[in-house]
Amino acid sequence: MLRREIDIKKERLIKMKLIGSLDNYKILNKEPEFKNKTIAEIKQRGNTIKKIIIKHLNLTESEFNEFENENQDIQYVKSRWSKDKEKGFKTITKFYKWYIVQPKTCCYCGVPENLLKNYFSKPNLSKRKRGKRLEIERILTHDDNNVYSESNCSLACYVCNNAKSDLITYKDFKHIALGIHNFWKTKFQDDNFTFPESFYNKNYKS
The missing domain is CATH 3.30.40.220 (Herpes Virus-1)
Structure with missing residues (x-):
């Protein structure tokens, strides 16, 4: 897989992690490609959200693990996100991108x-x-x-x-x-x- 393609998918994973889609089936169910599926139908694609996403985005286990190395920063940003930051940063994704640089x-x-x-x-x-x-x-x-x-x-x-x-x-x-x-x-x-x-x-x- 080309590096740029991996980076695009990694950015998608980060956004999904920031809003909670990688941790909760109900939130995952709101993602565009899953919103017309029931949670039961989504679960048929794999026995964990990780396996479902790896299959859906055509990632390898190592590519997903590379993304997981950033989870500490993602979790920290999620813990710091609040209503008073929306005025200036607009979205949690923009807030994350500001933080990591x-x-x-x-x-x-x-x-x-x-x-x-x-x-x-x-x-x-x-x-x-x-x-x-x-x-x-x-x-x-x-x-x-x-x-x-x-x-x-x-x-x-x-x-x-x-x-x-x-x-x-x-x-x-x-x-x-x-x-x-x-x-x-x-x-x-x-x-x-x-x-x-x-x-x-x-x-x-x-």
């Missing part, structure tokens, strides 16, 4: 997500629900300009996101973020990540 470093302090995953996996911290992943952050937060949108969002670490309240502008937060940056540098004893100076020179708008 974002640099996986904190926009405020520069800490990489992979270091956070290691740090918050320690036994004394592993029960925390937040920390291992960078969080979706609105840069502008004053009342008339605080929407979730591609132009007003970035990814921030748990510590920066917790420290920056709606009362502090992102430019004023720079001094606090520098302290958090130094905190992470000390924790990780890592000189490979830098403070994102250029972030504070941008002019954000929602």
